[in-house]
Amino acid sequence: MLELFNYINAISPIKEKTFVELQNLFKPIKLKKNEFFVDDGSYANEIGFLQKGIVRAFFLNEEGKEYSKQFFVGPSLIGAYTSLLTRQPAKIAQQALTDCELLVADYRALEKLYDTHHDLERLGRKIAEYYFLEKEQKEIEMALLDADKRYLIMRKKFPAIESQIPQYYIASYLGISPTQLSRIRRKLLES
Numbered sequence: 001m002l003e004l005f006n007y008i009n010a011i012s013p014i015k016e017k018t019f020v021e022l023q024n025l026f027k028p029i030k031l032k033k034n035e036f037f038v039d040d041g042s043y044a045n046e047i048g049f050l051q052k053g054i055v056r057a058f059f060l061n062e063e064g065k066e067y068s069k070q071f072f073v074g075p076s077l078i079g080a081y082t083s084l085l086t087r088q089p090a091k092i093a094q095q096a097l098t099d100c101e102l103l104v105a106d107y108r109a110l111e112k113l114y115d116t117h118h119d120l121e122r123l124g125r126k127i128a129e130y131y132f133l134e135k136e137q138k139e140i141e142m143a144l145l146d147a148d149k150r151y152l153i154m155r156k157k158f159p160a161i162e163s164q165i166p167q168y169y170i171a172s173y174l175g176i177s178p179t180q181l182s183r184i185r186r187k188l189l190e191s
């Protein structure tokens with residue numbers, strides 16, 4: 001729980017009293033590689049603190065082609081945020097790409113704490129702002145940067161991920177084919 005406390009306080013400090021109540025909501029779970037934290041079409045009820053491991057958020061188009069939207073590398077918060085907020089089925093699945101260790105809490109119980117702990121409510125706002133900025137940054141990169149530059153940004157953001165997950169997930173995240181990714185990697189090795 002200390003890792004969760006430190007992670008939260010780096011975003012927006014909360015009182016110890018608040019954390020005591022918050023930590024009572026979280027229970028440890030493990031996800032095996034390829035298990036889902038949230039599956040497409042399911043109703044999300046939990047938010048997770050990914051302590052160790054890698055999770056990908058992805059969706060399928062009408063032809064069944066996968067698009068990796070985001071990678072989460074521990075320590076990180078995960079959850080089908082849109083489904084949690086709208087109480088509608090998730091359209092973006094979250095799947096473990098490695099064995100993962102998480103702390104998981106019921107989102108509705110967490111929301112109830114917002115009413116009595118404004119420091120926790122502020123934390124929730126800061127997290128939402130962070131994910132909004134991250135989403136906008138990725139959209140800008142996809143629209144304005146070539147694949148080589150997007151690849152270098154991805155490597156900087158997720159330095160150890162390439163050796164741990166299949167390359168086609170990385171290619172999908174970058175919006176390119178696995179063949180294109182191989183060419184980019186080869187070109188960078190040669191330079």
